[in-house]
Amino acid sequence: MTSYLSVSLSGLTVRPVSQSDPSHSQTRLTPVRPVSQSDLSHSQPTSCRSALSACRQTERQTSHPPRPETCRLLASPLSFRFPTWPPARRSLQELEELREAFAKIEIVQELTKTSSQLTFEEFTQIVHGLKSSEVAKTFRKAINKKEGICSVAGTSEQSGTQHSYSGMRRKWAFVNWINKALEKDPDCQHVLPMDPNSNDLFTAVGDGIVLCKMINLSVPDTIDERTINKKKLTPFTIQENLNLALNSASAIGCHVVNIGAEDLKEGRQHLVLGLLWQVIKIGLFADIELSKNEALIALLRDGESLEDLMKLSPEELLLRWANYHLEEAGCGKINNFSSDIKDSKAYYNLLNQVAPKGDEEGIPPIAIDMSGIREKEDLKRAECMLDQADRLGCRQFVMPADVVRGNPKLNLAFIANLFNKYPALKKPENQDIDWSSIEGETREERTFRNWMNSLGVNPRVNHLYVDIDDALVIFQFNMKKLENCNYAVELGKKEAKFSLVGIAGQDLHAGNRTLTLALLWQLMRRYTLNILEDLGDGQKVTDDTIVGWVNDTLTEAGKPTISSFKDGSISTSMPVLDLIDAIQSGSIRYDLLKTEDLTEEEKLNNAKYAISMARKIGARVYALPEDLVEVKPKMVMTVFACLMARGMKRI
Known part of the structure; x- marks a missing residue:
């Protein structure tokens, strides 16, 4: 007699029942029919499909052949029964996975019983519930021992926690990338070259110089070089460099909420690697965009519009680019840069397609040796492939083992670097394209x-x-x-x-x-003002409040004041620089600045210095130098508001 596992979404209880169980006949809907994918997709597609998949996986693990009556609808569209077999064949982990599969459905089901719309409080409750579930799920997966995972201490000595990271591989890749990128930079010679097989990287980032340099490589001119402390470093000047690096990383779109200067100074390994990956990725993806590389239009498919192509993320564009060349080579397409590239054959054909053929003036041909594609062992084939990539100067980020194991991050970086050096695309000449729409x-x-x-x-x-x-x-x-x-x-x-x-x-x-x-x-304005209100014990903050604080601070320091965020003097950046110097006395080097009869270029130089100095003293400024030069009132307000927040922290 087949028994069933009853899963109740309302309480997430799990109990075995038999066919003769009275509750079975009372709750079952008639007619009972098998659950199909379409039954589930209308409601909560991700969770329900996961549940159906878990049910089918259970059948495979217990050696029972798949049967149409495997999952049956009971009582409501969100209540299921799964066939169960002797307890010895069913693990607690499987039951936990089933609970997780329904956790998100339960939260929404409970809150939408009375209405089809959620209140703001209900929305907040759902977010909290989902995050809690996600933490539990992530924790259980994190404690499973995996190959190639290194364990490092948590962010505080008192925490008693450990963080896991695929450290050896990412560290090796990042060290080699940084060594190459900064090998000629005189300001980094005290830490370069780093040994990829040691912990040199985590020591090297401790003074902030390498991080500042890498940020500028990814997004040029983000940091004014004049603001980086480079010689005779002290704990204070190192702290300034790290503030500058973190706030500048945030300004280019890195998520640094949980990273502090002390974490970098102490070389917290998982945080250092996470930040470096974000910075490097932003740089690799910078030109993988239609407005910066019009030759990407060659990737348009039949029936697609320019707008369709512009919607693709850099990752999607890279995948389409790879498949474009693979199709030209008469090869099958790939769906990812992990499992589909493990045998190195797609990479071999891609390298052969993009390698210079000698048809462009000044660029000599590079013939790819394809003999290695016939190697029987994946690892040996990957090594041969990377030898050919090295001839193109594109071996960075991956080793043979990374290819064979399908490391997604490092393979993505490898492909992005290859694209940046050898896109091998030609801008279409005959297509009827509105080029003006590419902005x-x-x-x-x-x-x-x-x-x-x-x-x-x-x-x-x-x-x-x-x-x-x-x-x-x-x-x-x-x-x-x-x-x-x-x-x-x-x-x-x-x-x-x-x-x-x-x-x-x-x-x-x-x-x-x-x-x-x-x-x-x-x-953005509300976010900034909320920070000020939190610092000011909840007192309401307006534009006038900010202007008043700025002028009080400037007056106290004996500096000229401003009339509003539209004040013409802001175009010279002097009010911003004076305010920074008032907040942190002696921080501004006025000998580096031009203060009278400024040209547009001199105004921009002052503005670059001002924005970087604001970040250096700890203000998380997102505005750009041009916003000061052109006196954009909205962005000017955010600059002064962020400096006000920094100034209020002194109290």
Whole structure:
């Protein structure tokens, strides 16, 4: 007689029942029919499909053949029974996985019993519940011993925790990349070259110089070199360098919320590697964008518009690029840069396609030796392939074992580097394309995008209007796209009291630039003011409050004041520099500045110095130097607000 495992979503209880159990006949719906994928997809696709998959996996593990009656609907669309077999064949881990499969469904089910819409309090409760479930799930997976995982101490001596990371591989890859990138930089010779087989990396980042240099390599001119402390370093000047590095990393879109200067100074390994990966990835992906590389239009497929291509993330563009060349070579496509590249054959064919053929003036041909593709052992084949990549100067990030094991991060970096050096794409000449529609993002758009990414939004925002057209990033919850957008606007109006006259959810969904920026600006402004209000014991902060504090601080230091965020003197950056010097006396080197009769270039140089110095003393500034030169009131306000927050921390 087959027994069944009853799973109750309302209480997440698990109990065995038999066919003769009275409750079985009382609760069963008639007619009972097998559960199909379509039965589940309308409600909670991810969780339900996971449950169905778990049921099928249980059948495979117990050697019972798949049967159509495996999963049956009982009592409600979200209640299931699974066949069970003798206890010896069923583990507690399997039961835990089933509980996890239904955890998210239960939270939503309980809160939507009375209404199809969630209140703000219910939304907060759901987020808290999902995060709690995710922590538990991640913890259990983290304690499973895996090959190639190194264990390191937690972030505090008192915590008693440990962090796991695939450290040896990432450390080796990053060290070699940094050694190559900074080998000629005179300011880094005291720590370079680093030994990839030692812990040199975690010591080298301790004074902040290498981090500042890597940030500038990824996004040039982010940090003004004049603000980096390079010689006769003391604990104080090292702290300044680390502040500068962390705040600048945040400004280019790195998530650094849980990383402090002390973590870097002490070489906390998982935090150092995590930050370096973000910085390196931003640099590798910088030009994998249509507005910066119009030859990517060659990747357009039949029936696609330019807009479709512009919506793709850098990862998706890299995959399409690889498949474009593989198709040209007559090879099958790949779906990822992990399991599908383990045999190195796709890489071999890709290298052969992109290697210079000698048809471009000044670029000699490089013939790829394909004989290694016939090697029987995967590891040996990977080694031969990387030897050919080395001839192109593109062996960075991976070793043969990384290819064979399908390390996703390192293989992604390997492919991105190959693309940057040898895209092997030609801009179409005969296609009817509106080239004027290919616009790069404005400074304001880049600032908002980097600000959101620095807060750790998921999914990451690569294209401002495309990636928030479902409003997931705006309040991080999974409903339908247009409903999300409507709800985001409603929250802005009712809960946050934003001025959103004439803005509807459809505007976000359609990617209306002006109206989307209006909402994002108010979000960023509120975020900044909330920080000030928290520092000021909840007292309401307005623009006048900030201007008043700025002028009081400047007056106390004997410096000229400003009339508003539109004050013309701000174009010279002197009010910002004076305020920084008032907050941290003696920090500004006025001998590096031009103060009178400034040209536009001199104004920009002052602004670069001002923005970097603000970050150096601990202000998390997202604005760009050009915002000061052009006196953009909104961005100017954020600069002074961030400096006010830094100044208030002295109290």
